Amino acid sequence: MKIVVLGGGESGFGAAYLAKEKGFEVFLSDRGIIKPEYKKLLQENNIDFEEENHNEEKILAADWIVKSPGIPKKADIVFKIKQKGIRLSSEIExxxxxxxxxxxxxxxxxxxxxxxxxxxxxxxxxxxxxxxxxxxxxxxxxxxxxxxxxxxxxxxxxxxxxxxxxxxxxxxxxxxxxxxxxxxxxxxxxxxxxxxxxxxxxxxxxxxxxxxxxxxxxxxxxxxxxxxxxxxxxxxxxxxxxxxxxxxxxxxxxxxxxxxxxxxxxxxxxxxxxxxxxxxxxxxxxxxxxxxxxxxxxxxFQAVEHRLEEVAEISGVKYINDSKATNVNAAYYALESMKNPTVWIVGGVDKGNEYAEIEQLVHKKVKAIVCMGIDNQKIIDFFKDKKDLIYSTSSMEEAVQVAETVAEKGDTVLLSPCCASFDLFQNYEDRGNQFKNEVKKLINI
Incomplete structure (x- = not known):
């Protein structure tokens, strides 16, 4: 049986590795650049692969195709696979x-x-x-x-x-x-x-x-x-x-x-x-x-990293990393759990957010909004008549510095972005780690 895996990240390599272990003929294809650690694993396990390309002839000759979740279901190659009637599965399937x-x-x-x-x-x-x-x-x-x-x-x-x-x-x-x-x-x-x-x-x-x-x-x-x-x-x-x-x-x-x-x-x-x-x-x-x-x-049980993770308390101000909050509902939960006046760092790639859902919580809990992203306008437009203190920043360093200036003893600085991370960061982990690094710099000032 010929197995083709689309995507060369954690999920894709795992599927290819299992297919190889089961004795199938395996080919992995990634339209982007495969990270060095996964490329090394593919080479070590003698798994045939390509990057920065989708060889349609090879892909469409498969008996079973495994698609990594990061590949959009509206992608052209997915349409062609379905047209041909080839079984298309996720890695978990x-x-x-x-x-x-x-x-x-x-x-x-x-x-x-x-x-x-x-x-x-x-x-x-x-x-x-x-x-x-x-x-x-x-x-x-x-x-x-x-x-x-x-x-x-x-x-x-x-x-x-x-x-x-x-x-x-x-x-x-x-x-x-x-x-x-x-x-x-x-x-x-x-x-x-x-x-x-x-x-x-x-x-x-x-x-x-x-x-x-x-x-x-x-x-x-x-x-x-x-x-x-x-x-x-x-x-x-x-x-x-x-x-x-x-x-x-x-x-x-x-x-x-x-x-x-x-x-x-x-x-x-x-x-x-x-x-x-x-x-x-x-x-x-x-x-x-x-x-x-x-x-x-x-x-x-200890809370997972990047989910309401307490990073430090500096001069009576708590810094909390909730970088995994990539939608309005997640930010709602984070704001709801805040006990002290909150300086809220928010922003990124908007996925169709409706900020009205958190308007009352922001009114009740948030003393200042620090927007962080390439385009902060939607957030600013929604909250400009509702909060006096709104700041626009375009990097984590700038956002943390502004938050530190605004926050007073007894306050909480909360990174709960409400948005995807891909405008300024590789992923939500990178965003959370940058936040933690910038907070730790404050300790050494």
Whole structure:
């Protein structure tokens, strides 16, 4: 069988590596430049590849094509593949065909990385043989090729779910929905939401689907969709008979028996993280993990990098890195969890943001807005009559310097950009790391 992999990053190399391990004829094609570390791995594993080109003759001769999630589904080569009727899969689909391990798959507009990492922490703490991968930055396919894990916890994006055929997790999870990546879904919110719901489309009645009962779009679509898996809701607003919910002071998980613990014992702060903890706890109880073990894991989990990560406190000012907040909903969660007057660093590549969703929170929590990007006009235009202190900057160095000048003792400087990073940075990690480096420079002034 001839396998062609499109894209030469973490996902692409992983798929090519697994295909090679399985004895298939493999060719990897990337229209861009492949990073040196992946090029080296391809050469070391004798995997045929090309870069800065798509050899259509070679690609369209494939029996099965694996597409990296970064390649737009509207790309010309994708259109030609579909025209020819060649099977086109995401890396998670491809890898899942070669493992009998139980899969716990997490999707949603926000909180995927935190919740996937938390579930991995819960399972690992309880002695499970478990791997963590997917959209979180570690190739699922490479782990399947190298390991013999009995469980995989996968963070899954809508782009990965666009290209599944048989992918069937034991436990699937849809944390929330908000308007994100709409440019890839014809600016149609329901089309994007339905892509997320594909996580459950192949599940049977012996599987589980965990969902957010407070999410309006999820509730609406559940009226239309025929999901076969056992559905288990979580809620911050109401009690549920089976699933999980929170009151002001406690969380409750109800599956056969009831497990509860105090909210103040959770290591993660903010309502969004209470929701993430509820979802993760349901998964733990499905797998018969003890109450004490789940409680211990929820108390000891450390927040993921670039997600409400406290960097430093300098002269009484806290600096928090939330670079992973690439949409309005994520920034909403960050602002909601702020306890002190906040200097908010925001901006980047706008993905169709509607800032009205956070207008009240900004009014209540934010003392100054520091815009950071090549084009800050949309943010400035929306907030100029609502906030007196708005600054425009075009680099991380400038943004942090302005924020440091404006912030007073007792304030918080929050990087929660609300936007994609590609105008000034390689990715959200690069943006977060630059923020941390600039903050650390302030310590040495």
């Amino acid at each position: 491809f890898a899942s065909e070669f493992t009998n391990a139980k899969i716990i798959a997490i999707t949603g507009s926000n909180g995927k990385t935190t919740t996937a990492s938390l579930i991995y922490h819960i399972l690992k703490n309880d002695g499970f043989n478990v791997g963590l991968g997917g959209n979180i930055g570690k190739s699922f396919a490479k782990m399947v090729a190298e390991g013999n894990h009995e469980f995989y916890v996968l963070e899954v994006s809508s782009f990965q779910l666009d290209d599944i055929q048989n992918f069937r997790p034991m436990i699937s999870m849809l944390l929330n929905l908000s308007k994100d990546h709409l440019d890839q879904y014809n600016y149609n919110y329901e089309e994007y939401a339905l892509a997320k719901f594909r996580i459950a489309e192949n599940q049977e009645n012996d599987n589980f689907f965990i969902y957010n009962k407070d999410d309006e779009m999820s509730e609406n679509l559940l009226q239309k969709l025929a999901i076969k898996a056992k559905m288990l809701p979580f809620s911050l607003k109401e009690k549920v008979k089976e699933g999980a919910y929170a009151t002001e002071n406690k969380i409750f998980v109800k599956l056969q028996q009831e497990f509860s613990m105090n909210v103040e014992e959770l290591s993660l702060v903010g309502n969004h993280n209470i929701a993430n903890s509820l979802a993760a706890s349901i998964a733990g109880k499905i797998l018969n993990i003890s109450d004490q073990s789940i409680r211990n894991s929820l108390m000891t």
